[in-house]
Amino acid sequence: MxxxxxxxxxxxxxxxxxxxxxxxxxxxxxxxxxxxxxxxxxxxxxxxxxxxxDEQRVADSVVNRRAPRLGAGRIKQELQAKGLDAERVALAVASLKATEVERAREVWRKKFGELPADAAARAKQARFLAARGFAGDVIRRVLGGDDTLG
The missing domain is CATH 1.10.10.10 (Winged helix-like DNA-binding domain superfamily/Winged helix DNA-binding domain)
Structure with missing residues (x-):
């Protein structure tokens, strides 16, 4: 049958x-x-x-699911790969910018937890954050130790 x-x-x-x-x-x-x-x-x-x-639900779903672990750069790539229109992608990425430093700091804290002791450790931590889509200025703020790390 x-x-x-x-x-x-x-x-x-x-x-x-x-x-x-x-x-x-x-x-x-x-x-x-x-x-x-x-x-x-x-x-x-x-x-x-x-x-x-619903394209907006797709964008919201990706942002909600991925934002705790990824930077705006990586999330933008994922949204573009899903074939979403440029305006919707831009709006979703813009909504992430306000929390980018805090999210990067939390990802960094879970992986490393302490500032790099030397240039090699700093480079390793910077590569880790860059691979997750965090921008250079955000990485510098996290690894520079400015603000509070709490």
Whole structure:
């Protein structure tokens, strides 16, 4: 007994049940399953019209999930990779700027907890923060020990 393949809409809903996906992500993941040209677009149009696909929810989800561990630079890359429009990405990144130093300090504190003893340790800590998408000025503030480290 052969099982019927799930519809494109069914596949999209299954993906959306796991986490928020942008329309571009769903198109990329489901394109191989489209058997008739245009059916994927129609299915995604319907899901978007019903509110199942919401680009703002995708942006909010990424920011809320990733901000405690990553800087604005890395989050911006992730949002762009999801195919979100430039204005939405810019707004999301701008919202992160106010807490960037505190978030970087907390990430640094969990990993290292004490200021570097020498240039090699300082470089290692700076690379760690840079790899997580924190900007150079933020890294300098964290490793410079200015403000309070508490």
């Amino acid at each position: 052969a099982f019927a393949q799930p519809s494109l809409k069914g596949r999209a809903l299954r993906l959306l049940a796991m986490r928020e996906h942008s329309r571009a992500e769903l198109e990329r993941k489901l394109r191989a399953h489209e058997q008739e040209p245009g059916t994927l677009k129609r299915a995604l149009d319907e899901l978007q019209a019903r509110g199942f696909i």
